Amino acid sequence: MSDNLLQDAKEEVTGMAKEGMHHPSTKPVLTGAAVGAVAAAILPLVTWPIGLVAGASFMLYKRLRP
Secondary structure, X not given: OOOOHHHHHHHHHXXXXXXXXXXXXXXHHHHHHXXXXXXXXXXXXXXXXXXXXXXXXXXXXXXXXX
């Protein structure tokens, strides 16, 4: 992979969109999104959409830069 995080993320998301659940990153990113949404439901000042995006973003980052 190249050193450009945004390009790597674009390629990964495009692959996930094309391959769906068969792509190796789809399940971990969806799990991260679910965990973020649940955590946001527990925390007082964070809404679930923010938690969902934060969780998915974190897991995508971890897939790109382990």
